[in-house]
Amino acid sequence: MTSLSDSVALAHGPAWRNRFALAPLTNTQSNDDGTLSDDEHDWLVARGRGGFGMTMTCAAYVAPEGRAWRGQLGIAGDEHLPGLRRLAESLRAAGTRSAVQLHHAGRRSDAALNGVPNVGPWADPAKDTVALTTGGVRRIVADFVAAAVRAEEAGFDGVELHGAHGYLLAQFLDARSNHREDEYGGALQNRMRPLLEIVEGVRAATGPDFQLGLRLTPEGYGITLPEGRETARALLATGSLDYLDMSLWDVRMRPRTEGYDGLLIEHFTDLPRHGALLGVAGGVLTSADAGWCLEQGADVVTVGIGAILHHDFATRALADPEFAARPRPVPREVLAAEHVGPAFVDYLAGGWDDLVA
Numbered sequence: 001m002t003s004l005s006d007s008v009a010l011a012h013g014p015a016w017r018n019r020f021a022l023a024p025l026t027n028t029q030s031n032d033d034g035t036l037s038d039d040e041h042d043w044l045v046a047r048g049r050g051g052f053g054m055t056m057t058c059a060a061y062v063a064p065e066g067r068a069w070r071g072q073l074g075i076a077g078d079e080h081l082p083g084l085r086r087l088a089e090s091l092r093a094a095g096t097r098s099a100v101q102l103h104h105a106g107r108r109s110d111a112a113l114n115g116v117p118n119v120g121p122w123a124d125p126a127k128d129t130v131a132l133t134t135g136g137v138r139r140i141v142a143d144f145v146a147a148a149v150r151a152e153e154a155g156f157d158g159v160e161l162h163g164a165h166g167y168l169l170a171q172f173l174d175a176r177s178n179h180r181e182d183e184y185g186g187a188l189q190n191r192m193r194p195l196l197e198i199v200e201g202v203r204a205a206t207g208p209d210f211q212l213g214l215r216l217t218p219e220g221y222g223i224t225l226p227e228g229r230e231t232a233r234a235l236l237a238t239g240s241l242d243y244l245d246m247s248l249w250d251v252r253m254r255p256r257t258e259g260y261d262g263l264l265i266e267h268f269t270d271l272p273r274h275g276a277l278l279g280v281a282g283g284v285l286t287s288a289d290a291g292w293c294l295e296q297g298a299d300v301v302t303v304g305i306g307a308i309l310h311h312d313f314a315t316r317a318l319a320d321p322e323f324a325a326r327p328r329p330v331p332r333e334v335l336a337a338e339h340v341g342p343a344f345v346d347y348l349a350g351g352w353d354d355l356v357a
Contacts, residue, residue, distance in 0.1 A: 003019075003294075004294065004301070004317065005018050005318050007053075008277065008300060010242040010277065011241075011275040011276065013210060016300070017096070017097075018051070019053060020053050020054075020303060020317070022307050023303060023304035023307065024058055024215070025058055025307070026069070027040060027058050027340075027341075028069060028346075030071050031071075033074070033079065034061065034072065034074020034075075034080055036073065036080075036086065037341075039344070040058075040087075040341070042341070043340060043344065045090045045094055046338070047096075047307055048090070048094030049095075049312070050307075050311040051312055051313075051315030053300070054096065054300070056099045056101055057099070059072065059103030059162050060073040061073075061074050062144050062146070063076050063104060064076055065114050065116050065117075065118070066106065067109060067110060068108055068109055070110070070113055073100075075151060076143070080150070084100070084150070084154035084156070087154075089155060091156075097157045097211075098157050099151075099159055099213065100147075100151040101159070101161075101162050102144055102148060102151075102159050102160065102161050102162060106167055106168030107119075107124050107127045107129040117130050119131075119136060120171055121185065141194055141197045142201070144198045144201070144202070145201035145202055145205050148206055148210075149206060157210070157211050158212055158213065158242065159212060160213035161195065161214045163217075165221070166221040169198075170217055170221055172193075173191050173195075173227070173231060175191070175224070177222060188230060192231050192235070195231075196234070199240050200238070200240065211243075213241065213242055213243040216228065216235075216244065216245070216246055218268065219255065219256060225255050225256075229267050229271070232246070232268055233271050233272070236271060236272065236276055237274055241274075242275075243276055244268075244273075245302055246268055248265060248280055249282045251265055251289065252265075253282065268280075269296055269297030278297070280296075280302065281301075286324040287318075288322075290303070290317055305325070305355070306325045308335070308338070308340060308355070309335075313325065329356055332345050332356060
């Protein structure tokens, strides 16, 4: 039987010490220029000390026009390297593996903050978005690859591509609106082409021990469950991924696509993995939740809110099969004791109804 405490080997690079991964959580703690702040450093390193096998940064923008919010971490230029090096070194000293989540918000970028129009697969004046040319798409692919090289140079064990939640790479997958007439629109094979090209590019540009993951949304944002499943299948079939991180919102969620029964997780655990690990995320707040995910066929469990409430969620869950995260909402001083900085607490208070008392 697979145990949460088992170390887990990946196709590339070092093993993770257990099957818990920290979710790539938006925390708005970076400096205005995208460089790492002390609060963001301390938030992440505390989770590394708290027992997570993999500690992942928030979504880090790979190009200046792809920044989605103030306080977002950047990996778009060499000016971001000193802070990233510091973070990678601290996470390694904490005993955890590390990854940067690579992100471009596309039409969900903040054009006013960035001072330039947004770019996306299609034009959308309501979102201040202009359509990328074919050459523009290829430049975005190159930006993701360059950011991965930068992460490797900084000393991280790997990167995760953010292909979920309606951001740029997921926008290409949107069958409702991506009617481009070049090789990046129309049929699903074309709509997933940016992802496939980035995966191929990162593998070619980084070393044999560098880990590559991908986060996908199974359905929603213009993605039906059959197309979400086929995208996951095709990316796994490249043999280039070390892990596929399925963002389910709730690991016990049922499909919303008409005609599909059972649990959403079941439509992905049966896919051939070609040496990759399958991770699932959404609503894991207890040891029992995490164990249930493994029972359903997942290899690793990604924890978000539970890791906000307890910096040492992984250590606690591994030590106590009855462990459950503290009830919400919680006072600001409790979050501060868990190394959640003031900007992060303000973000949680403004965007989550039940987290901050």
